[in-house]
Amino acid sequence: MTKEIYVIIMAAGEGKRMKGELPKVLHGVCGRPIIDYILCGANAVSKNKPILIVGHGEKELREYVGSRAVYARQENPLGTGHAVMMAKPHIEGKSGYAVVLAGDTPLIRAESLEAMIEYTIENGYSVVGLSTKVEDPTGYGRIVRDENGDFKRIVEHRDATDEERAIDEINASMYCFKIDSLLSSLGNLKDDNVQGEYYLTDTLSIIKENGEKVGIYCLEDHTEILGVNTREQLGDAMDIMRRRINKRHMENGVTLVDPENTYIDSDVTIGVDTIIYPGNVIEGDTIIGSECVLYQNNRIVSSRLGDRVEVGPFAYIRPNSDIDNDAKIGNFVEVKNSYIGKKTKASHLVYVGDADVGENVNIGCGAVFVNYDGNKKYRTIVGDNCFIGCNVNLVAPVTIEDDSFIAAGSTITKDVPKGALGIARSRQENKEGWVFERKND
Ligand code: UD1
Ligand code: CA
Numbered sequence: 001m002t003k004e005i006y007v008i009i010m011a012a013g014e015g016k017r018m019k020g021e022l023p024k025v026l027h028g029v030c031g032r033p034i035i036d037y038i039l040c041g042a043n044a045v046s047k048n049k050p051i052l053i054v055g056h057g058e059k060e061l062r063e064y065v066g067s068r069a070v071y072a073r074q075e076n077p078l079g080t081g082h083a084v085m086m087a088k089p090h091i092e093g094k095s096g097y098a099v100v101l102a103g104d105t106p107l108i109r110a111e112s113l114e115a116m117i118e119y120t121i122e123n124g125y126s127v128v129g130l131s132t133k134v135e136d137p138t139g140y141g142r143i144v145r146d147e148n149g150d151f152k153r154i155v156e157h158r159d160a161t162d163e164e165r166a167i168d169e170i171n172a173s174m175y176c177f178k179i180d181s182l183l184s185s186l187g188n189l190k191d192d193n194v195q196g197e198y199y200l201t202d203t204l205s206i207i208k209e210n211g212e213k214v215g216i217y218c219l220e221d222h223t224e225i226l227g228v229n230t231r232e233q234l235g236d237a238m239d240i241m242r243r244r245i246n247k248r249h250m251e252n253g254v255t256l257v258d259p260e261n262t263y264i265d266s267d268v269t270i271g272v273d274t275i276i277y278p279g280n281v282i283e284g285d286t287i288i289g290s291e292c293v294l295y296q297n298n299r300i301v302s303s304r305l306g307d308r309v310e311v312g313p314f315a316y317i318r319p320n321s322d323i324d325n326d327a328k329i330g331n332f333v334e335v336k337n338s339y340i341g342k343k344t345k346a347s348h349l350v351y352v353g354d355a356d357v358g359e360n361v362n363i364g365c366g367a368v369f370v371n372y373d374g375n376k377k378y379r380t381i382v383g384d385n386c387f388i389g390c391n392v393n394l395v396a397p398v399t400i401e402d403d404s405f406i407a408a409g410s411t412i413t414k415d416v417p418k419g420a421l422g423i424a425r426s427r428q429e430n431k432e433g434w435v436f437e438r439k440n441d
Pocket of ligand 2: 104229
């Protein structure tokens, strides 16, 4: 596309219907705040930094978005039209197009925005609005068309007559405007509606009345339009996004035993032929290799798994863990900020925190890498081919050299040299007849 495009994102609203403290567009959907999806959409259609309209929750929003946007402030949320007026200094005197997006519609695809823009430019429209048809249009603005099916106006749910409420084509709150047409129509907006707000939607009929061409680009996939105004809609958005993510992984050759109960964040990568059982929650920028098996109910956060790694059931792999090929992290094992070497096994009831563990190590049941003295954290190093017995405590900082063997029940506080037996527990004593003697007392 040769025309210059500026993207305006409206995110200054109060988000009252969410009933909480967190600004609406910072709520997470599959591991990313809603606004992140919109910013990515904006970047896909324009090289210029998006203009973010902020107001309510401005501080948190600026903190999160940082230099990824330029900002315009809307002191009082007097409506979507008023919000866009705040972007005026950024687009005045520019030629080309302004793409206006709502900050609360995370499911929109970049391809759909591109299609809307292309449709606008190729057909010489002064503005095109995105729409879709839904079964239950309650709450959305409706696209009112004339007897020829041409665009007439958008009416908000609250301002609509019963007849208008029966219309199933809704306004997505995403538009492509010629900058000149947008600016002149904003100047003519009035707040004569039920909410006493300046509706951006009215600019379309103003532009039409001015004799310019106004179009509607109707999207087939209505899920792209979903606006998040309530927690229920947030749940719907998560559901739709989750299905999309899971579908992508299945298309790439990953087996999801129960896709409805598999929760994978949007930035996770998974190799081919990996099998994932129900209840797995895979978060952040986790990378999982090929042919892994994740049994039921694990949580894996921002970590890397090599190929053929087995995890779970009920394991917790915390951030910055790196589990190398053919390793096994079994049931009720927790790993944090650690490297686990190839073919190493921690099969049951283990905590590994802040450690570098070599290849082919066996970590016995109940072993604990004691990394915290209540004040600071320390690292443990375990070499290759070591055997860590059951119920061992490795008190960091400590180094267990290659090929060594730690006896069960030992609390190890000193380094263990290569090939040595480390044993640190009191010797067993058997007191013959002690039980019977006590009974006779
Ligand atoms: C809006 C549309 C409606 C459409 C729906 C789609 C208007 C008048 N209505 O309604 O036709 O069907 O989106 O999701 O445009 N905002 C500001 N400043 C304001 C008001 C809102 O920045 O003064 C921002 C909000 O933060 C939000 C976006 O604009 O991100 C949309 O506002 P919202 O109040 O959610 O509009 P809807 O009632 O959903
Ligand atoms: Ca909305």
